[in-house]
Amino acid sequence: MTKIKDATYWSEQIRKGETTPIELLLVAEKKIEKLNPQYNALVAYDINQAKNDLSKTQNGYFAGLPFPLKMLGQDHANLPATACSKLFKDNIAHSDDNYVKAVLAAGLTPFGQTNAPEFGFKNISDAALYGNTRNVWNSAYYSGGSSGGAATAVASGIFPMAGASDGGGSIRIPASFFGLIGLKMTRGLMPQGPQNYRSWQGAATSGALTISVRDTASFLAEMQRQQETDPYQAPLLDQNTLHHLTASDKPLNIAFSTATPIAGIDISETAKTALQKTVDFLKAQGHQLTEIAFPLDARPLIQTYYQMNAAETYTMLKPWETAQGRKIRLDDVEPLTYALLETGRKADAASYVQALNAWDGACATFDDKVFKHYDFLLTPTTAKTAPKIGETFITPELLEKMADISRYDFSEQIDIIEQAFETFLTFSPYTFISNLTGQPALSLPVYLETETNLPQGIQLWGRKNSEILMLQLALQFENHHQLVLPDFYRD
Numbered sequence: 160m161t162k163i164k165d166a167t168y169w170s171e172q173i174r175k176g177e178t179t180p181i182e183l184l185l186v187a188e189k190k191i192e193k194l195n196p197q198y199n200a201l202v203a204y205d206i207n208q209a210k211n212d213l214s215k216t217q218n219g220y221f222a223g224l225p226f227p228l229k230m231l232g233q234d235h236a237n238l239p240a241t242a243c244s245k246l247f248k249d250n251i252a253h254s255d256d257n258y259v260k261a262v263l264a265a266g267l268t269p270f271g272q273t274n275a276p277e278f279g280f281k282n283i284s285d286a287a288l289y290g291n292t293r294n295v296w297n298s299a300y301y302s303g304g305s306s307g308g309a310a311t312a313v314a315s316g317i318f319p320m321a322g323a324s325d326g327g328g329s330i331r332i333p334a335s336f337f338g339l340i341g342l343k344m345t346r347g348l349m350p351q352g353p354q355n356y357r358s359w360q361g362a363a364t365s366g367a368l369t370i371s372v373r374d375t376a377s378f379l380a381e382m383q384r385q386q387e388t389d390p391y392q393a394p395l396l397d398q399n400t401l402h403h404l405t406a407s408d409k410p411l412n413i414a415f416s417t418a419t420p421i422a423g424i425d426i427s428e429t430a431k432t433a434l435q436k437t438v439d440f441l442k443a444q445g446h447q448l449t450e451i452a453f454p455l456d457a458r459p460l461i462q463t464y465y466q467m468n469a470a471e472t473y474t475m476l477k478p479w480e481t482a483q484g485r486k487i488r489l490d491d492v493e494p495l496t497y498a499l500l501e502t503g504r505k506a507d508a509a510s511y512v513q514a515l516n517a518w519d520g521a522c523a524t525f526d527d528k529v530f531k532h533y534d535f536l537l538t539p540t541t542a543k544t545a546p547k548i549g550e551t552f553i554t555p556e557l558l559e560k561m562a563d564i565s566r567y568d569f570s571e572q573i574d575i576i577e578q579a580f581e582t583f584l585t586f587s588p589y590t591f592i593s594n595l596t597g598q599p600a601l602s603l604p605v606y607l608e609t610e611t612n613l614p615q616g617i618q619l620w621g622r623k624n625s626e627i628l629m630l631q632l633a634l635q636f637e638n639h640h641q642l643v644l645p646d647f648y649r650d
Contacts, residue, residue: 163370163371163644163648164319164648165319165320165369165370165371165373165374165648166221166224166319166320166369166371166374166377166378167371167373167374167377168319169183169224169319170220170221170222170224170266173217173222173223173224174222179223180213180216180217180222180223180224180225180268181210181213183223183224183225184206184209184210184225184268184270185206187225187270187271187317187318188204188206190315190316190317191204191271191317194315194316194317195317197293197298198292198293198295198298198302198311198315199274199289199290199291199292199293199308199311200273200274200292200302200308200309200311200312200315200317201227201271201272201273201274201308201312201317202230202243202272202273202274202288202289202308203230203238203239203271203272204227204270204271204272205238205270206270208235208237208238208269209225209268209269209270212263212268212269213268215263216263216266216267216268217266217268218266219263219264219265219266219267219381220265220266220377220380220381221265221266221267221377221381222266223266223267223268224266224267224268224319224320225267225268225270225271225318226262226267226268226269226270226318226320226321226322227269227270227271227272227273227308227309227312227317227318227321227322228259228262228269228271228272228273228322229272229273229275229306229308229309229321229322229323229324230242230243230272230273230274230275230289230308231243231275231278231279231305231324232256232258232279232324232355232358232363232365233256233258233259233262233272233322233324233365234252234254234255234256234259235252235255235259235269236252236253236254236255237251237252238251238252238269238272239251239252239272240252241288242277242278242279243274243275243276243277243278243279243286243288243289244277244278244286244288244492244493244496245287245288245491245492246476246479246487246491246492248288256352256353256354257350257351257352257353257384257386258322258349258350258351258365258382260350261350261381261382261384262322262382264381265378265381265382266381267320269322271312271317271318273306273307273308273309273311273312273321273322274286274289274290274292274302274307274308274311275304275305275306275307275308275309275329276304276305276307277492277493277495277496278472278475278496279304279305279324279326279329279363280305280468280495280496280499281304281305281495281552281583282303282304282305282327282328282329282332282583282586282587283301283302283303283304283307283546283552283583284301284302284303284304284305284306284307284308284333285301285304286493287493291548292307292308292311293311293548294311294314294336294337294545294613295311295314295315295337295645295646296314296337296338296612296613296614296645297545297611297612297613299547299548300336300544300545300546300547300548300611300613301336301545301546301547301548302333302336302337302545303332303333303335303336303337303545304329304332304333305324305326305329306321306323306324306325306329306330306333306368307333309321309322309323309333309367309368310323310333310334310336310337310339310368311337313337313339313368313369313370313645314337314338314339314645314647315645315647316645316647316648319369319370319374320367320368320369320370320374320378321367321368322365322367323341323365323366323367323368324363324364324365324366325341325343325363325364325365325366325590325594326358326359326362326363326364326594327362327464327587327590327591327594328343328540328541328587328589328590328591328594330342330343330366330367330368330602331343331540331590331600331601331602331616331618332540332541332586332587332590332602333368334368334540334602334604334616335539335540335541335602335604335614335615335616335618336541336544336545336613336614336616337368337604337614337645338604338607338614338616338642338643338644338645339368339369339370339602339604339644339645340368340369340370340371340372340374340375340601340602340603340604340633340642341366341368341369341540341601341602341616342366342367342375342379342599342600342601342602342626342629342630343364343366343590343593343594343599343600343601344364344366344379344383344599344626345393345597345598345599345623345624345625345626346361346364346391346393346597346598346623347361347389347391347392347393347597348364348379348383348384348393348395348396348626349364349365349366349382349383349384350365350382350384350386351364351365351386351389351391352386352388352389353388356386356388356389356390357390357391359467359468359471359594360467360471360515360518361390361391361597362464362467362518362591362594362595363594364594366378366382367382370644370645370648371637372404372630372633372634372636372637373404373634375630375633376401376402376404376627376630377401377402379396379401379626379630380396380398380401380402381398383395383396383398391597393623393624394624396624396626396627397627400627401627401630404627404630404631404634405631405634406631406632406634406635406638407628407631407632407634407635410445410446410447411446411447411534411535411628411632412446412447412449412532412533412534413441413446413447413448413449413533413534413535413536413537414448414449414450414451414529414532414533414535414536414537415434415437415438415448415449415450415451415536415537415538416450416451416452416453416536416537416538417430417431417434417450417538417539418452418453419453419542419588420453420455420456420457420588420589420592421456421457421458421461421584421588422456422458424542424584424585424588425542425585426539426542426543427542427543427544429543429544429606429608429615430539430541430542430543430615431539432606432615433539433605433606433615433616433617434537434538434539434617436605436606437537437603437605437617437641438537440605440636440639440641441537444635444639448537449533451528451529451536453538454524454525454528454529454536455521455524455525455528457588457591457592459517460517460518460521460591460592460595461577461580461584461591462573462577463513463514463515463517463518463595464514464591464595465573465576465577465580466506466510466511466514466573467511467514467515468499468576469499469500469502469503469506469572469573469576470503470506470511471503472496472499472500472503473499473500473502473503473504473506474503476500487500489562494553494558494561494562494579495553495561495579495580497561497562497564498561498564498572498575498576498579499576501564501565501572502564502569502572502573502575502576504565505568505569505572506569507569510569517595518595518596518597521592521595521596522595522596522597522598525596525598525620525622526622529620530621530622534621534625534628535619535620535621535625535629535632536619536620536621537617537618537619537620538589538617538618538620539589539615539616539617539618540589540590540602540615540616540617540618541586541587541589541590541615541616542585542586542587542588542589543585543586543615544608544611544613544614544615545586545613546586550582551582552582552583553579553582557575557578557579560575561575561579589618590618593620597623598620598621598622598623599620599621599623599624599625599626599629600618600619600620600621601618601619601621601629601630601633602616602617602618603616603617603618603619603633603636603641603642604616604642604643604644605617605636605641605642605643606643607643614643619632619633
């Protein structure tokens with residue numbers, strides 16, 4: 160059992176009468192006042208709303224523990240719902256979405272909303288509306304994204320656990336950059352809707368960033384849902400097993416790969432070292448490790464993702480245009496959003512359906528080439544550690560093309576979008592794949608790059624509904640002190 164003061168620890172302290180949810184809210188508020196100016200993790204907080212919510216949360220599993228929501232797709236009535244975009248800077252949620260309803264039922268008290276990039280499109284958190292979120296390990300570097308504010312809120316010690324979501328690695332990327340545990344669940348396990356049950360056609364799912372395996376397991380146990388209206392259904396996992404997780408006691412057959420999933424994108428020596436350290440540890444625990452080639456060329460797959468993103472961005476923003484009686488202009492949103500929006504106007508139905516078919520094909524490939532033979536696949540989570548603040552991701556020349564993207568045909572637009580994302584992709588060429596296949600993936604913090612003092616995570620890939628075995632294996636890492644956690648949580 161972990162000895163750190165994680166969410167489970169504080170929930171137990173509440174139940175023992177050693178502290179109260181109110182006291183923890185006040186402690187969190189003081190930490191926000193002290194630390195947030197330095198890191199910019201939270202962009203809004205309302206302690207009075209949190210106090211009012213205690214009547215709904217204090218009898219739940221987590222006993223009323225304060226829990227920040229991501230300012231993107233986690234709507235709580237009467238709180239801002241900006242999607243980190245200046246287009247919606249004055250927007251207020253009028254009701255709770257299904258994720259927040261489940262949060263309340265789990266005994267987590269919403270308190271504070273965390274930073275993210277506009278509409279979650281980047282793997283760094285740099286929303287023009289709110290500014291950059293900085294890395295606790297080295298403040299000259301980004302936090303990652305899109306759940307960058309959530310990661311910072313946890314790594315800084317403001318909260319032991321935070322709401323997050325993952326549409327292309329947005330839980331796992333900041334987990335890798337921050338020395339945190341980040342699980343993207345099987346498609347269909349987490350509550351979705353009611354406004355968007357399909358959430359990027361099943362690519363996006365909500366979750367949490369944590370600092371212990373037991374917190375991750377208990378969060379999953381309490382939050383998993385089968386919703387009749389959800390088009391993606393997954394069988395519920397055994398709640399008792401998740402709440403009383405034990406380390407795996409049988410040798411597993413694990414494949415690993417250091418090969419790049421996308422030609423032209425290199426994997427850093429830091430990432431390779433982290434992976435080799437993990438391979439050595441797992442072999443020492445009696446597991447069978449086999450090196451394999453990466454099972455597919457992910458370049459065509461990421462191109463389909465850009466097509467979907469474009470169409471979904473247009474779908475998301477068209478109601479605003481209808482209500483306002485005008486098209487969104489370049490100065491209304493950030494350049495990436497504008498480029499995706501204008502590309503989405505020209506997306507045809509055939510290309511959209513073909514993109515989704517490619518995702519299903521990728522899932523079949525992983526099943527045939529990996530999971531029919533191995534329990535898990537092991538890779539780096541990210542290709543390298545966090546990028547430095549101020550790094551150029553999109554050149555001025557490309558920004559000019561993005562500003563004038565409406566004049567290009569659809570194939571040219573997709574090429575421009577691909578170029579715009581390419582530098583971002585060099586940091587995270589792995590993570591988006593499991594979003595498209597719907598399979599679970601878990602990032603574990605196993606290595607620290609001494610030169611920059613930045614963490615590097617490794618990623619376990621599994622077949623659908625393998626979360627329990629995945630977390631049992633993760634517990635071996637934790638029990639043998641293999642996880643590199645932020646300073647606040649180290650003994």
